[in-house]
Every structure is written in structure tokens, then in C-alpha cells.
Amino acid sequence: MRILLIEDEKKTAAFLQKGLSENGFLVDIASDGQDGVFQASQQSYDLIILDVMLPKLDGWGVIQAIQQVKPHQRILFLTACDDVEEKVKGLTLGADDYLIKPFSFSELVARVRTILRRGNEKQMTMLQIADLRLDLLRRKAYRGNKKIVLSPKEFALLTFFAQHQGEVLSRTLLAERVWDIHFDCDTNVVDVAIRRLRNKVDDGFEIKLIHTVRGSGYVFEVGAENIE
Amino acid sequence: MFLKLAQKISNKPKSITAQLTLFYSLAIFLILAGIASLSYIALKDVLFEINQQFLLDELNVMKSLLAHEVGDKGIKQEIQDVPNLPNAEHRVLRKESLYRYYIRVTNVNNKHFLETPLMRQRLASADFFNQQVLSKQSEILAWQSPEHRHYLLLSALYTPPYQNTTYLIQMALDITQQKDVIRECRDKLILSLNLGLLVAVLFGFMIAKKGLRNLQQLTETTRQITVHSLHARLSPDAWPVELRALGQAFNEMLERIEHAFHKLTQFSSDLAHELRTPINNLMGVTEINLARDLTVAEYQAVLTSNLEECNRIAHIIENLLFLARADNLQINLQKTTLNIFDEVQTICEYYQAMAEEKNIQLHCQGKAEAQANQVMFRRMISNVLSNALKYTASGGAVHVNIESKVGKICLRIEDNGCGISAQHLPRLFERFYRVDASRSLDSGGVGLGLAIVKSIVDLHGGQIEVLSQAGQGTTVVIHLPMT
Numbered sequence: 001m002r003i004l005l006i007e008d009e010k011k012t013a014a015f016l017q018k019g020l021s022e023n024g025f026l027v028d029i030a031s032d033g034q035d036g037v038f039q040a041s042q043q044s045y046d047l048i049i050l051d052v053m054l055p056k057l058d059g060w061g062v063i064q065a066i067q068q069v070k071p072h073q074r075i076l077f078l079t080a081c082d083d084v085e086e087k088v089k090g091l092t093l094g095a096d097d098y099l100i101k102p103f104s105f106s107e108l109v110a111r112v113r114t115i116l117r118r119g120n121e122k123q124m125t126m127l128q129i130a131d132l133r134l135d136l137l138r139r140k141a142y143r144g145n146k147k148i149v150l151s152p153k154e155f156a157l158l159t160f161f162a163q164h165q166g167e168v169l170s171r172t173l174l175a176e177r178v179w180d181i182h183f184d185c186d187t188n189v190v191d192v193a194i195r196r197l198r199n200k201v202d203d204g205f206e207i208k209l210i211h212t213v214r215g216s217g218y219v220f221e222v223g224a225e226n227i228e
Numbered sequence: 229m230f231l232k233l234a235q236k237i238s239n240k241p242k243s244i245t246a247q248l249t250l251f252y253s254l255a256i257f258l259i260l261a262g263i264a265s266l267s268y269i270a271l272k273d274v275l276f277e278i279n280q281q282f283l284l285d286e287l288n289v290m291k292s293l294l295a296h297e298v299g300d301k302g303i304k305q306e307i308q309d310v311p312n313l314p315n316a317e318h319r320v321l322r323k324e325s326l327y328r329y330y331i332r333v334t335n336v337n338n339k340h341f342l343e344t345p346l347m348r349q350r351l352a353s354a355d356f357f358n359q360q361v362l363s364k365q366s367e368i369l370a371w372q373s374p375e376h377r378h379y380l381l382l383s384a385l386y387t388p389p390y391q392n393t394t395y396l397i398q399m400a401l402d403i404t405q406q407k408d409v410i411r412e413c414r415d416k417l418i419l420s421l422n423l424g425l426l427v428a429v430l431f432g433f434m435i436a437k438k439g440l441r442n443l444q445q446l447t448e449t450t451r452q453i454t455v456h457s458l459h460a461r462l463s464p465d466a467w468p469v470e471l472r473a474l475g476q477a478f479n480e481m482l483e484r485i486e487h488a489f490h491k492l493t494q495f496s497s498d499l500a501h502e503l504r505t506p507i508n509n510l511m512g513v514t515e516i517n518l519a520r521d522l523t524v525a526e527y528q529a530v531l532t533s534n535l536e537e538c539n540r541i542a543h544i545i546e547n548l549l550f551l552a553r554a555d556n557l558q559i560n561l562q563k564t565t566l567n568i569f570d571e572v573q574t575i576c577e578y579y580q581a582m583a584e585e586k587n588i589q590l591h592c593q594g595k596a597e598a599q600a601n602q603v604m605f606r607r608m609i610s611n612v613l614s615n616a617l618k619y620t621a622s623g624g625a626v627h628v629n630i631e632s633k634v635g636k637i638c639l640r641i642e643d644n645g646c647g648i649s650a651q652h653l654p655r656l657f658e659r660f661y662r663v664d665a666s667r668s669l670d671s672g673g674v675g676l677g678l679a680i681v682k683s684i685v686d687l688h689g690g691q692i693e694v695l696s697q698a699g700q701g702t703t704v705v706i707h708l709p710m711t
Contacts, residue, residue, distance in 0.1 A: 083553075102538070102541075102542045102545075104539070151580075153577055153580065153581075175578070179574070179577060179578040180574055181574075181575075181578055181606065181610070182603050182606075183603055183606065183607040183610070184543060184546045184547060184550075184607075185607065185610045185611070185614065186610075186614045188582070189578055189579055189581065189582045189614075192581045192582045192585050193581035193582075195585075196581050196584070196585065214528070214532045215531070215532040215535035215536060216535075
């Protein structure tokens with residue numbers, strides 16, 4: 001997966017490149033708007049991540065220019081301004097998603113994966129990870145032959161985990177996707193909910209599925225140790 | 229062309245003083261001119277009436293004399309015994325007598341006539357004796373002699389009863405003096421009109437200047453206001469009523485600006501203060517750990533701690549920015565119609581795990597619909613619920629009651645937790661105010677939750693109230709308008 005990162009702040013660009021590379025992406029960097037548009041039109045990228053505040057040509061200009069050459073290009077923009085109008089402007093111009101600075105890196109990776117998966121998602125009725133089976137139609141969960149009794153929200157949380165295996169999911173992202181909470185609030189609640197889910201899903205089983213990534217969030221996968 | 233010019237002039241900003249003076253003077257002028265012309269016309273009318281009456285009376289006297297056949301002697305006595313005009317006039321006209329009026333009585337049959345002395349000379353050139361004049365008998369005519377004397381002329385034919393003689397009675401009334409009086413009166417009226425106008429312009433100008441002098445003070449005060457002297461105020465109590473309102477409004481504006489500025493200053497210092505703690509932690513932890521060799525696990529612990537502090541800073545910034553924007557009303561409230569129960573239920577579901585963990589009953593009941601910004605509404609409920617859960621002990625209960633009243637909805641979030649003592653209640657909505665600083669820090673709050681709730685309620689035009697007693701639980705009551 002190739003990503004073009006258009007960002008003039010060298011430090012930001014460097015850590016994003018490092019982080020994204022470690023997550024298996026190939027990252028090219030453009031340090032201003034014009035350069036960004038040039039690279040985007042010359043080569044093929046799966047996703048473009050761009051800062052709105054750019055020298056020479058600002059983010060909006062870049063989005064418009066790229067849209068003219070490649071109307072289906074996927075774009076995620078980063079902004080330091082969390083004005084509703086700013087967000088609406090970006091999305092109207094044709095960007096797929098946005099993130100407000102400061103953002104957590106795991107948040108960025110989660111959103112990048114979501115955008116890249118868009119359109120390829122299959123409608124699944126059953127999910128199986130190790131001995132965990134999720135019946136999405138009947139909304140029932142089993143571990144081996146044992147039925148696990150979950151509340152609707154717990155089931156939704158487990159499904160979201162199962163659909164994002166191996167990805168570090170931040171508390172903010174979980175609150176947003178599972179509980180529909182789109183604002184800054186007490187995220188201890190997410191920890192409590194996950195602790196309770198873990199008690200039901202992992203307690204008493206050999207293979208642990210839900211793991212804490214300290215400082216970042218949670219990851220759902222088979223066999224990894226808790227990164228405490 | 230002229231229209232354009234007129235437009236240009238009317239579009240030009242005008243001086244209030246000039247306008248006031250102009251209209252004031254114009255009004256005074258019109259009033260004076262009205263009075264003057266009315267009195268002038270009245271004077272003229274009265275004098276004419278008197279003259280006419282005089283002539284008709286004299287005619288009747290003559291008729292009566294003729295009817296009683298007093299003879300030439302009797303008539304002569306009447307027509308020659310005419311009062312002179314005041315002496316002053318004599319000198320002007322070569323010391324000749326000027327009679328007040330002249331009468332001639334002519335016997336039509338034998339052309340014999342009697343007349344007031346000098347009548348022939350004075351009225352020689354008048355068309356007094358020709359047919360035309362005669363035909364217009366009993367009609368009063370004005371005539372000016374070559375000597376510039378003014379007369380009123382009246383002629384009448386008369387046949388006394390039981391006589392077969394017809395007489396022609398001709399009369400001339402000298403009104404030169406009256407004409408002079410009228411002219412003099414007119415001149416004086418015009419003069420006083422002009423003087424009046426001048427006085428009016430002067431007074432108008434003075435009144436306007438005096439009235440607008442307070443504007444000068446306003447200008448000066450405005451000029452002096454800087455961020456350091458926002459406390460300056462006008463003293464409009466001594467001002468005229470019309471300007472007092474402006475002065476008061478201006479003072480109120482200063483009040484608001486001062487208040488807002490104070491809040492802004494407070495905000496900046498709060499921000500600096502609040503950021504100090506996490507940044508201090510970051511610096512300290514990083515510095516100490518850089519000074520020695522660490523194991524990978526230790527590094528991870530340090531970085532994790534730093535990340536937590538960073539998250540905390542991000543959290544503070546997000547909340548403060550929200551408040552700052554709400555203060556400046558920069559938030560574009562995109563209201564939608566919300567099913568309040570569903571919205572509250574969504575938030576309750578989010579906190580359900582937490583409530584169950586603490587063994588607290590969390591319930592929501594009632595229904596209502598209202599127009600509000602969805603994200604803000606949820607954020608408001610979430611902040612209040614988060615507090616309620618935080619300060620309620622295990623085994624307690626938190627209830628949300630939704631009620632729909634006339635034009636507004638009422639939300640009661642009630643807990644049976646530890647309550648808040650009275651001294652804290654008035655300051656609850658202040659930024660960074662914590663009832664118990666250590667505990668709040670412990671539970672991850674930064675003391676902005678209720679301040680945000682308050683600004684969301686304010687943005688929606690609602691009211692919020694906190695009822696509480698230490699040890700007896702807390703009830704937060706929120707009223708929001710439905711639209």
C-alpha cells in the first residue's frame with residue numbers, strides 16, 4: 001500500500017513516515033502543496049495524507065488539483081482547526097476523512113485502514129477467530145462450544161474488534177464506532193466496558209484475544225502477549 | 229443632470245447642526261411670515277371696510293339732505309365743511325388744503341352742481357365724470373392722481389321721492405395717508421421677518437451645538453479607551469433624555485467588553501496554569517530518565533507516561549477551545565430535531581458498563597422532542613452523567629427524568645451520591661473550579677466539564693440549575709427551549 005504524505009513540518013513528516021512504515025505502508029513525502037500535486041499526478045497512491053496548512057498551495061488547493069487529475073483518489077486531511085466548517089469544507093471538496101491535531105497515531109492508522117478497506121468490505125454473517133465464533137445475524141457469540149452471553153453493546157464491541165484484527169484501536173475510535181460518541185469525554189468508560197467484555201470472552205480460556213496496548217488502546221489478535 | 233446633482237447633494241453626509249439649524253430657522257420663518265402676511269391682509273381689509281362704510285354713510289347723508297330739500301345752502305354746508313388732513317401733509321403739497329374727502333352733487337336736469345372746494349383741481353384728470361364711470365355707479369373704484377395721491381371714488385344717481393329731479397352724487401375719499409400707513413406697516417413686517425430669521429438661525433445653531441455637545445464627550449471618551457482603560461465610563465445622567473439612552477448603551481457596551489476581556493485574560497492565565505502541570509511532568513520524567521541507562525521496559529514505561537500527559541494536554545486544549553468558541557459564539561449551531569429519550573439512552577448505554585461496575589442503577593425515563601445540536605446535546609448529558617457517576621457510591625442510583633413542558637423540555641439528572649456543600653454551588657460552572665482538586669485529578673477531570681455543560685445550555689438558550697446538599701445527593705435541572 002503506497003501513501004503520499006504532504007506535510008511541511010519536518011518532524012511531523014518524519015514520525016508519521018516512521019510509524020506508517022512500521023505498520024507496513026510505503027510512504028513518500030512531499031514538503032509543499034505544489035510538490036504534492038506533482039507527485040500525486042505522476043505516480044499512483046492508494047491514499048494521500050495531507051496537512052491543510054501548506055506552503056505554496058494550501059490543502060484545499062491540493063485537494064481540488066488532485067481531484068481534477070484523479071477524481072477517485074482517496075484523501076485524508078489533517079487540520080489544527082476543529083471548526084465544523086473546516087471539516088465540512090474538506091469533505092465537500094472530496095476528501096474521505098480528517099483528523100484534528102493533536103491526534104493519536106493509532107487513531108491515524110485505524111482511519112487509514114478504514115479508508116483503504118472502504119468498498120472492499122464483504123457482508124459477513126459469520127466471523128471466526130481462533131475458537132471464537134460470532135453469528136452476526138442472530139447476534140450470538142460462542143467460544144468453542146460454550147455460548148457467551150453479551151449485552152447488545154458488548155456484542156457490537158466484540159464484532160468491531162473481530163473486524164479489525166491486529167489493529168491497535170484507540171479508546172476514542174472505539175467510543176466513536178461502538179457507542180456513537182463523537183466528542184471528547186471520559187474514556188475510562190471504554191476501559192471499564194472492555195474489562196467487562198474480557199471477563200466474559202477471555203477469562204478461563206487458554207487463548208487470550210483482547211490485549212491492552214498501553215498508552216494507545218487495545219488490539220484484538222490471537223497469541224500476542226499483553227503489552228503492559 | 230439636475231436630478232443627479234440633487235441626488236449627489238442629498239447623498240452627502242450632512243452635519244446635524246446644519247440640518248437642525250436649517251429646519252429650525254425654516255419653521256420660525258414660515259411661522260413669522262404667516263403671521264406677518266395675515267396681519268397685513270387683515271389691516272388692509274379692515275381699512276378698506278372702514279373706507280367703504282364711510283363713503284356709504286356719507287352717500288346716505290347726502291341722499292337724506294336731498295330728500296329733505298335743504299336747498300343749496302344746506303348741501304354746501306355739508307360738502308364744504310370737510311375736515312382737513314393733518315397739517316403735516318400741507319407742507320408737502322404747497323400749503324394747499326387737502327380735504328379728507330370731496331363731494332359733488334349735480335342736478336342732472338340743469339347741470340347745476342355744488343362741490344367741495346378744490347375738487348375739480350384735485351380730481352381733474354380722473355375719469356370721474358365720463359359715462360363709463362357713471363355706469364358703474366354705487367361701485368367703489370380706486371384711483372391714483374398724477375400727484376400720487378390715492379382716492380376711492382363713488383358715484384351714484386339719486387332721485388329723491390316725490391321730486392322729479394335726479395341728482396348725481398360723486399364722492400372721492402383721500403386714502404393716501406392710509407396707503408402710507410399700510411406700506412410702512414408692510415416694510416416693518418418685512419424687516420422684523422428678516423430679523424426674526426436671523427435670530428432663529430442664531431438660536432437654532434446654538435441649540436443644536438448645545439444639544440450635540442455631549443456627543444463630543446462621547447467622542448473623547450471613545451478615543452481614550454484602550455485595553456488598559458476599559459473601566460472608563462460616561463456620565464450620561466446629566467445628558468438630555470435622547471442622548472442618555474445612547475450614553476447608557478455605550479456604557480453597557482463597555483461593561484460587556486470589559487467583562488469579555490476579563491474572561492479572555494482569565495482564560496489565557498488559566499490555560500497557562502493548567503498546561504504547566506502536565507508539561508512539568510513531561511519535562512521532569514524525560515529529564516530524569518535521560519540521565520541514566522534504562523531497560524527497554526523502563527523506556528516503555530517512561531514513554532507511556534509521557535503519552536498519557538500528552539493526551540491530557542490534548543484533552544485540555546480541546547475543551548478550552550470549545551469553551552473559547554462558545555464564548556465568542558463562533559459555533560455554528562446546526563440544530564436538528566432530536567428524540568431526547570434516544571439521545572439520553574445512547575449516553576446511558578455508554579456509561580452502562582461503568583455504572584454496573586460500580587453497582588449503580590442508571591435509568592432514563594420520559595420522552596420529549598427538541599431542536600438542538602446533537603453532538604453538543606450528547607456532550608452535555610455525558611458530562612453531567614459522568615459527574616453523577618463519579619460522585620455516587622456503590623449501591624446508589626442515577627436517574628434521568630425527561631419532561632416536556634410548554635415550549636421547553638426539562639431534564640432532571642438526579643443522584644443520591646455525596647452531594648455538594650453550599651459554598652461550592654455558586655462556583656460550580658467556573659472553569660477549572662474543582663470541589664475537591666485532588667479527587668478530580670484522580671478521576672481524570674480537568675474541571676471543565678460543567679463549564680462546558682453551561683456553555684452548551686447557554687448556546688441553546690436554556691437554563692441550568694444544581695440543587696444539592698452535602699451527603700444528600702445532587703440534582704441537575706436543565707431547561708431547554710424546544711426550538
